[in-house]
Amino acid sequence: xxxxxxxxxxxxxxxxxxxxxxxxxxxxxxxxxxxxxxxxxxxxxxxxxxxxxxxxxxxxxxxxxxxxxxxxxxxxxxxxxxxxxxxxxxxxxxxxxxxxxxxxxxxxxxxxxxxxxxxxxxxxxxxxxxxxxxxxxxxxxxxxxxxxxxxxxxxxxxxxxxxxxxxxxxxxxxxxxxxxxxxxxxxxxxxxxxxxxxxxxxxxxxxxxxxxxxxxxxxxxxxxxxxxxxxxxxxxxxxxxxxxxxxxxxxxxxxxxxxxxxxxxxxxxxxxxxxxxxxxxxxxxxxxxxxxxxxxxxxxxxxxxxxxxxxxxxxxxxxxxxxxxxxxxxxxxxxxxxxxxxxxxxxxxxxxxxxxxxxxxxxxxxxxxxxxxxxxxxxxxxxxxxxxxxxxxxxxxxxxxxxxxxxxxxxxxxxxxxxxxxxxxxxxxxxxxxxxxxxxxxxxxxxxxxxxxxxxxxxxxxxxxxxxxxxxxxxxxxxxxxxxxxxxxxxxxxxxxxxxxxxxxxxxxxxxxxxxxxxx
Amino acid sequence: xxxxxxxxxxxxxxxxxxxxxxxxxxxxxxxxxxxxxxxxxxxxxxxxxxxxxxxxxxxxxxxxxxxxxxxxxxxxxxxxxxxxxxxxxxxxxxxxxxxxxxxxxxxxxxxxxxxxxxxxxxxxxxxxxxxxxxxxxxxxxxxxxxxxxxxxxxxxxxxxxxxxxxxxxxxxxxxxxxxxxxxxxxxxxxxxxxxxxxxxxxxxxxxxxxxxxxxxxxxxxxxxxxxxxxxxxxxxxxxxxxxxxxxxxxxxxxxxxxxxxxxxxxxxxxxxxxxxxxxxxxxxxxxxxxxxxxxxxxxxxxxxxxxxxxxxxxxxxxxxxxxxx
Numbered sequence: 150x151x152x153x154x155x156x157x158x159x160x161x162x163x164x165x166x167x168x169x170x171x172x173x174x175x176x177x178x179x180x181x182x183x184x185x186x187x188x189x190x191x192x193x194x195x196x197x198x199x200x201x202x203x204x205x206x207x208x209x210x211x212x213x214x215x216x217x218x219x220x221x222x223x224x225x226x227x228x229x230x231x232x233x234x235x236x237x238x239x240x241x242x243x244x245x246x247x248x249x250x251x252x253x254x255x256x257x258x259x260x261x262x263x264x265x266x267x268x269x270x271x272x273x274x275x276x277x278x279x280x281x282x283x284x285x286x287x288x289x290x291x292x293x294x295x296x297x298x299x300x301x302x303x304x305x306x307x308x309x310x311x312x313x314x315x316x317x318x319x320x321x322x323x324x325x326x327x328x329x330x331x332x333x334x335x336x337x338x339x340x341x342x343x344x345x346x347x348x349x350x351x352x353x354x355x356x357x358x359x360x361x362x363x364x365x366x367x368x369x370x371x372x373x374x375x376x377x378x379x380x381x382x383x384x385x386x387x388x389x390x391x392x393x394x395x396x397x398x399x400x401x402x403x404x405x406x407x408x409x410x411x412x413x414x415x416x417x418x419x420x421x422x423x424x425x426x427x428x429x430x431x432x433x434x435x436x437x438x439x440x441x442x443x444x445x446x447x448x449x450x451x452x453x454x455x456x457x458x459x460x461x462x463x464x465x466x467x468x469x470x471x472x473x474x475x476x477x478x479x480x481x482x483x484x485x486x487x488x489x490x491x492x493x494x495x496x497x498x499x500x501x502x503x504x505x506x507x508x509x510x511x512x513x514x515x516x517x518x519x520x521x522x523x524x525x526x527x528x529x530x531x532x533x534x535x536x537x538x539x540x541x542x543x544x545x546x547x548x549x550x551x552x553x554x555x556x557x558x559x560x561x562x563x564x565x566x567x568x569x570x571x572x573x574x575x576x577x578x579x580x581x582x583x584x585x586x587x588x589x590x591x592x593x594x595x596x597x598x599x600x601x602x603x604x605x606x607x608x609x610x611x612x613x614x615x616x617x618x619x620x621x622x623x624x625x626x627x628x629x630x631x632x633x634x635x636x637x638x639x640x641x642x643x644x645x646x647x648x649x650x651x652x653x654x655x656x657x658x659x660x661x662x663x664x665x666x667x668x669x
Numbered sequence: 670x671x672x673x674x675x676x677x678x679x680x681x682x683x684x685x686x687x688x689x690x691x692x693x694x695x696x697x698x699x700x701x702x703x704x705x706x707x708x709x710x711x712x713x714x715x716x717x718x719x720x721x722x723x724x725x726x727x728x729x730x731x732x733x734x735x736x737x738x739x740x741x742x743x744x745x746x747x748x749x750x751x752x753x754x755x756x757x758x759x760x761x762x763x764x765x766x767x768x769x770x771x772x773x774x775x776x777x778x779x780x781x782x783x784x785x786x787x788x789x790x791x792x793x794x795x796x797x798x799x800x801x802x803x804x805x806x807x808x809x810x811x812x813x814x815x816x817x818x819x820x821x822x823x824x825x826x827x828x829x830x831x832x833x834x835x836x837x838x839x840x841x842x843x844x845x846x847x848x849x850x851x852x853x854x855x856x857x858x859x860x861x862x863x864x865x866x867x868x869x870x871x872x873x874x875x876x877x878x879x880x881x882x883x884x885x886x887x888x889x890x891x892x893x894x895x896x897x898x899x900x901x902x903x904x905x906x907x908x909x910x911x912x913x914x915x916x917x918x919x920x921x922x923x924x925x926x927x928x929x930x931x932x933x934x935x936x937x938x939x940x941x942x943x944x945x946x947x948x949x950x951x952x953x954x955x956x957x958x959x960x961x962x963x964x965x966x967x968x969x970x971x972x973x974x975x976x977x978x979x980x981x982x983x984x985x986x987x988x989x990x991x992x993x994x
Contacts, residue, residue: 235879236876236877236879237877237878240879248877251871251874252871252873252874252875252877252878253870253871253874254866254867254869254870254871254937255870255937255938256866256870256937256938257866257867257870257937261863261866265867265874265875265878266860266864266867266875266879266880267878268860270859270860273859274859274860274861275858275859276860276863278858
């Protein structure tokens with residue numbers, strides 16, 4: 150279980166190749182998911198693997214971790230040809246992968262999750278509990294993690310669970326560890342913790358393949374970056390030799406000059422206002438005003454209460470006090486239906502779990518919140534009008550699909566997100582609350598979504614964007630409100646946007662610029 | 670560093686969150702109340718009767734808990750129970766000696782479990798549908814074979830296993846207690862049985878952790894079927910005969926007991942001891958209602974209410990915890 154500490158200098162280890170793939174291909178019905186990919190990974194190297202959704206990153210990593218067998222090609226681990234028949238096989242031979250979805254069992258302890266099916270046992274298969282707990286304690290100590298090995302996992306936070314998931318893979322002492330978007334549910338502090346430990350393990354000779362959508366992470370953690378597109382290998386470069394826009398261009402194969410589009414000018418007229426908005430234990434005294442045609446951002450750390458504010462405005466969750474005004478008139482929202490009737494749309498961050506009906510068709514999804522519009526007086530649905538509306542939406546939002554009867558589960562993340570937008574535009578909203586508009590969405594679809602948001606704003610709709618993606622907020626918003634521990638800790642105008650300032654406010658620190666004391 | 674008082678309080682709260690703890694408290698309270706309400710409650714004869722009465726449900730609940738933890742379900746235990754009894758009964762009547770007859774019956778039970786397991790694990794048919802279909806099929810088949818006749822005239826060498834007693838407690842009680850203890854120890858302490866928690870928690874992840882999911886699932890259906898067979902033989906031996914209605918509704922009573930005992934239909938949670946406490950609770954409740962002279966027809970009503978309240982308690986508990994995060 151122990152990773153032996155080699156007192157080697159990193160540059161010496163870099164010379165040693167740990168993994169090499171040769172012409173790997175994998176076909177699925179109708180699509181070449183991985184097409185003739187060859188690359189190599191050095192010992193102690195952190196390789197970022199990037200590409201749009203559907204570029205083949207996940208399939209490639211699933212081949213390396215034994216989930217799929219390649220149709221063609223082979224790979225060598227430390228110079229020896231290997232074939233994996235199962236993920237367990239891959240783990241045995243030294244390649245572990247942390248999957249995006251959690252694999253933990255809530256009712257079991259930290260120790261049993263960490264050493265799932267590898268508990269130390271006696272002759273008759275009986276588990277040695279004290280050894281297991283001690284082993285877990287020692288293991289956690291190596292990462293300076295203060296968790297009780299006996300604690301049931303369901304009482305840990307999402308971030309802690311994610312960290313545990315990664316540690317579980319590390320505990321198999323792999324030569325190569327594949328991480329698939331590990332930071333997606335981590336807070337800033339947890340991400341830092343993760344990165345520190347990745348570097349520590351790197352120095353001990355572990356190699357990493359780090360799949361991410363966040364380009365900033367590539368520069369923070371990786372030594373090398375490999376880009377894939379349409380299943381093919383595009384390039385592998387030293388991170389010091391490339392810029393963020395180089396990477397974007399390699400990923401999409403065309404230049405996206407203005408990812409965020411041009412910023413429009415809001416009409417100077419207050420339109421939507423939330424004041425004194427409070428839900429005990431979640432958020433307190435939120436003041437938020439939105440001008441016609443304005444895009445404002447809600448920034449903050451995960452768990453700061455941003456999503457809860459959005460949910461309460463929309464009436465999914467209750468609020469304890471506070472008032473909401475639209476066009477100068479107070480409106481009362483007690484449930485989503487009353488929000489919809491007042492023209493407020495809420496697009497959830499969890500599109501698969503809460504936003505869409507994945508097993509239903511595009512057509513049925515798009516009209517879901519506005520069914521009333523398509524119901525004739527007799528009570529029957531007007532299917533001709535629904536078809537026309539759905540077809541128009543598919544075209545207008547450039548949803549890539551052969552037909553409106555296609556089920557959503559078969560669409561890519563980006564196209565699903567476009568469906569979610571199209572769905573809510575059906576109610577002709579006056580205010581759009583959009584939670585994580587581009588999570589799990591590839592760069593191409595991102596640009597289209599940003600343009601749509603710009604169009605809505607230009608047409609006079611107010612947009613509230615809740616996002617953890619700072620470049621996105623900075624690129625899109627007229628104003629950013631930062632939420633910290635359920636309170637607005639600061640408001641920043643477009644002219645003063647910097648990532649540092651937003652981060653400082655998110656962390657609850659009063660940001661003091663070096664020279665001019667603009668911040669109050 | 671943390672102060673001692675709060676640590677104790679916290680561990681107490683953690684223990685209190687376990688269903689077993691809550692059930693023990695409830696059972697003690699019920700016991701005390703009944704002692705005052707009825708003079709015969711604490712009578713040794715009455716306690717013997719309670720345990721004997723729940724020995725069928727208690728025995729099968731061990732296997733059902735195993736299944737529920739792994740995310741499965743078996744609605745065919747009642748039919749399996751009867752199937753075992755008929756096979757053993759026919760063998761005995763045909764002149765086969767006791768022990769081989771019992772083995773034949775248990776083989777019949779095992780074959781039902783094996784088919785259930787194969788259909789669920791290999792064919793990936795939903796366990797609810799598989800075992801419901803299996804249940805109806807077996808009961809139908811047996812009605813054809815038995816033609817509505819009961820299994821009668823069982824030899825004394827067979828009936829002794831249900832009627833013999835030590836210190837006034839009949840054998841079925843001891844069998845149940847032994848199975849519960851063995852089941853609980855295995856479930857808590859062996860790697861093989863703990864695999865069920867991983868499978869119920871997240872089947873895909875379990876197989877990625879190197880667990881042979883199909884094998885464990887098939888084993889589970891075999892175990893529960895075997896326990897149903899054992900329970901059937903015990904109850905038949907106890908009465909010396911069995912009617913065609915034997916085992917009807919037993920699956921629902923067993924599932925109720927396991928859920929009251931802390932199982933979740935989503936899998937991944939529960940313990941064998943909890944399942945026993947659930948069965949015990951139902952047994953004590955039925956006994957108490959009898960002693961208090963409550964109409965038997967009310968008993969189902971009350972059991973149903975308690976099932977719903979137990980689950981409600983769970984939901985509220987979970988909600989409170991998720992809000993604390």
